[in-house]
Amino acid sequence: QQQVKQSPQSLIVQKGGISIINCAYENTAFDYFPWYQQFPGKGPALLIAIRPDVSEKKEGRFTISFNKSAKQFSLHIMDSQPGDSATYFCAASMGDSWGKLQFGAGTQVVVTP
Amino acid sequence: EAGVAQSPRYKIIEKRQSVAFWCNPISGHATLYWYQQILGQGPKLLIQFQNNGVVDDSQLPKDRFSAERLKGVDSTLKIQPAKLEDSAVYLCASSFGTSLYEQYFGPGTRLTVT
Numbered sequence: 368q369q370q371v372k373q374s375p376q377s378l379i380v381q382k383g384g385i386s387i388i389n390c391a392y393e394n395t396a397f398d399y400f401p402w403y404q405q406f407p408g409k410g411p412a413l414l415i416a417i418r419p420d421v422s423e424k425k426e427g428r429f430t431i432s433f434n435k436s437a438k439q440f441s442l443h444i445m446d447s448q449p450g451d452s453a454t455y456f457c458a459a460s461m462g463d464s465w466g467k468l469q470f471g472a473g474t475q476v477v478v479t480p
Numbered sequence: 481e482a483g484v485a486q487s488p489r490y491k492i493i494e495k496r497q498s499v500a501f502w503c504n505p506i507s508g509h510a511t512l513y514w515y516q517q518i519l520g521q522g523p524k525l526l527i528q529f530q531n532n533g534v535v536d537d538s539q540l541p542k543d544r545f546s547a548e549r550l551k552g553v554d555s556t557l558k559i560q561p562a563k564l565e566d567s568a569v570y571l572c573a574s575s576f577g578t579s580l581y582e583q584y585f586g587p588g589t590r591l592t593v594t
Contacts, residue, residue, distance in 0.1 A: 371522075373522075401582075408587065409587055409588075410484070410571050410573070410585030410586050410587050410588050411523065411571075411585050412584075412585065413582050413583070413584075416582075456522050456523070458522070466511065466528075466575060466577075466581065466583070467525055467528065467536055468523075468525065468583065470522030470523050470524070471522050472520070472521055472522050473520070473521070473522050
């Protein structure tokens with residue numbers, strides 16, 4: 368049972384374009400929503416995270432939009448660069464779950480020059 | 481600051497053999513996680529330690545998988561006997577605390593079971 372559903376599975380974007388990845392969840396007890404970036408042969412690395420008391424968080428070219436009523440959140444990568452080519456995972460956890468993360472299936476992003 | 485170390489990086493074994501993976505977390509991190517990442521999927525938590533005690537092993541196939549964290553530092557994950565479906569990347573992560581703290585991942589061990 369996948370608690371966090373992620374789409375699309377893959378996307379190709381031109382350099383300078385916007386990459387958008389969407390995630391949806393069912394468990395309203397989730398209170399922490401991080402995004403991880405993973406390069407081939409490496410472990411995931413935290414990119415940006417949000418809590419449900421805010422609707423948007425921006426760090427550089429990366430923005431999380433959060434819609435609590437729809438139980439959805441998304442990652443926007445502005446001005447996409449070839450170095451952003453990686454697999455991106457959304458995740459969610461509950462405060463009383465010892466930090467256990469439920470990951471989405473991942474989105475492979477390819478930024479073409 | 482040194483990251484999470486894992487070894488070996490790659491391992492190929494035949495089904496029904498046993499294998500062990502080692503993880504050295506970031507110094508001072510009390511929480512240690514083992515994840516299984518099957519190709520094309522997100523990581524799935526197998527077991528979580530807080531210091532040297534287990535706080536979650538609900539998704540660990542206990543008939544074949546075991547893990548320990550002696551002295552609350554290094555950890556080993558063992559599979560015995562291995563099955564074809566165990567082919568995956570095994571990721572170790574650590575964090576200073578639990579839900580409020582970032583998890584730092586190691587590079588993983590890629591296991592192929594033939």
